[in-house]
Amino acid sequence: MKYRYIQFLLIIFGFSFVSCKHYLDVPPKNVVQDADLFSSSKGMMVYLSRVYSQMPYEDFKYSPGGGFFHDWLVCPGVNEGSSIGRDRSGAMTSEGQGNWNFWAGGFAVLRDINRLLETLPAYKANYTVQEYNHLIGEGYFARGYLFYAFAKRYGGVPLVKSVLKYPENAAPELEVPRASEEETWNQALADMDSAIALLAAASPQRGMVNKYVALAFKSEAALYAGSIAKYNTLTGFGDKTKVRVIGFDPATNTAVANKYFAEAYKAAMEVIKSGKYDLYRKKWSATDRDAQKQNMIDMFFDASSPENIFVKDYKYPDLAHGFDVYNIPLQLIGGGYSSGNCPTLEYVTMFDGIPKNPDGSIKTFDANGKYMMYDNITDLFKNAEPRLKAFVILPGETFKGQAIDIRAGIYTGGVTNGIAPLRTVNGNVNYSLAGPVKYTETDAYRGTGAFTSKVLYVSSQKGDEIVTLPDGSKVAASGASGPFTNNATCAMTGFTVRKYLNENMPQNLVQEARSEQSFILMRLGEVVLNLAEAAKELELAGQQSPDGQNLVGVAYETIRQIRERAGAEPMAGPADIMGANGLELIRKERRKELAFEHKILWDIRRWRTQTTEKINGQTEEDGTNYSGLYPFYSTVANKYFFDPGPETFRIRFRMTYPEYYFLIPGDQVSKSPVIDQQPGR
DSSP, X not given: OOHHHHHXXXXXXXXXXXXXXXXTTSOOTTSOOHHHHHTSHHHHHHHHHHHHHHXXXXXXXXXXXXXXXTTOSSOXXXXXXXXXXXETTOXXXXXXXXXXXHHHHHHHHHHHHHHHHHHGGGGGGGSOXXXXXXXXXXXHHHHHHHHXXXXXXXXXXXXXXXXXXXXXXXXXXXXXXXXXXXXXXXXXXXXXXXXXXXXXXXXXXXXXXXXXXXXXXXXXXXXXXXXXXXXXXXXXXXXXXXXXXXXXXXXXXXXXXXXXXXXXXXXXXXXXXXXXXXXXXXXXXXXXXXXXXXXXXXXXXXXXXXXXXXXXOOBTTTXXXXXXXXXXXXXXXXXXXXXXXXXXXXXHTTSSSSOBOTTSSBOOBOTTSOBOOBSSTTGGGTTSOHHHHHHEEOTTOEETTXXXXXXXXXXXXXXXXXXXXXXXXXXXXOOSTTSOSSGGGSHHHHTOTTOSSOOEEOOSSTTOSEEEOTTSOEEESSOTTOOOSSOOSSOTTSOEEOTTOOTTSOGGGOSTTOBOOOEXXXXXXXXXXXXXXXXXXXXXXXXXXXXXXXXXXXXXXXXXXXXXXXXXXXXXXXXXXXHHHHHHHHHHHHHHHSTTTTOHHHHHHHTTOXXXXXXXXXXXXXXXXXXXXXXXXXXXXXXXXXXXXXOTTOOOBOOOGXXXXXXXOHHHHHHOSSOOOOTTO
16 A cells, blocks of 8 residues: 555645634545545545454464564564464463454444445546446455354354444344354455456556455355354353354354355466466476575565465565564674574474474484484585475574574583483483483583583573583583573474574664565455365365365365475375365465465364374474474584474463353443343354
């Protein structure tokens, strides 16, 4: 949007003052009238700018724990939680529920949207048919997206489709009860369909929606609805209205799920077949893995990317964010913030090209139970798929011309018979959550058990605990970017996020509210993955393809393209997609490809796997901790080794099944005769 122009118009419309002392019955001219806004394209740009600014788009100014920060200048980070990445503050200990009230803000913007849909028809003669249709389409898309945002949080909500006027309307007319969850999803998709029918194929200007934006988000919303209809097991009726406000009717949920999956399939396929978008491959090479990595880095910064469908732009000083200052490795900023989002070991081990045990866990011990040793700290991940290196800063990888020094400590003990597991206390090896929380508790650090003296050195914070190396030089025990034992402003899991970090940003500008990179709200990569998942769900349900194509073939080809672009290992063929394992493969590709884009936390919520996935022997129903990978340097061997295990700061993630649905604000329930709280809560 042209924010400076819009701000200028807002000043003209909102704050100009002309005396009305002789004509008190004339509306005061310092108040914006409908004709000022709805009678011209310029006025509508002002009105739409307000709507856009309040839409619940999950971008750089949103976090699952904090909600939407439309007026904030800083950025809490793009945090996914649940085995993908964790934040340094522990704000995700109640993942997804949030400590904020979306309900009130959502209904406020809904009023603005309904006002557009009700008022603009009176000024239809001022526009061409195409202009008018597009503006009405904007309204329908905004309302459909808003109902989608409501549905995935609350289930059924009041389906307010007109402006409620107070005090003109009688009190009963102002009380709108919650609709059923199914009705809410249906309304969201119906509004998106209305938008698709009216919107132009191309956006009037960058940052505004078009027909294919609406189709892409419809594919996402319908996929979500289908997953809830199929996988959700919690359903219940409101006490006041006896409406099924959460969940679907068990007698019809299978048919409803298949209907939604078919809608997701058709919407995604229409976007793909339009030919307007393509997977980003500007620097991609089939034979050059470095080019594949750089291609996937650049795709988040290239304003002309053919993959981008809907983008939120930022520009200093009017609208900026702070993603870089919050997420840059510690050694590049010196202190304060940094490393706000740390990918977990569970996420990293999803990728190909990493040594793994038969159970899929990372392989760091040899057949004798001793650490595998590496000449260079980067060697463990040297064959990892390029997509991982584009999304995550791994130990020793280069960023802004520096090798990022992620090292947990230094080991000075003997290596003749190999190095035994470090997580040993009183001679007992324990890698469970009951084992040592910090390396300062281990035998190697305390000089106990099999050790007659201290042989392990770690730093509690940046720069402390200095170790003298065999050549006489001195070095801090832990790396300049961590991880440390007592300071969480570091690579606390042994990794830090790279996706969206601006490598070309001048170091003196790495400050709060100075970052300008755009946030990609929707890209073809997601639409392709939506298509694959919808096709697979339909195939598993024994459904016919909506367009007559082979569902397995569609799912396979879309996943093959995503994996090829990523530099992952080639698939053997369509057989890889068959059966329930095929669905898991598709879900895994989503988690790898879309991480740190505010997509995955919602995926695992709609799959209803956030409470069932078992990590370190626990699920989130009981509370669980995620894992890290900690590099150490052996002074005697002059080599590196890696220790996996529960993450050092041990922040416990916990969510119960009822929390898949957010609570309705208590004041809304207590004061209304028709608004129901979530059943049983």
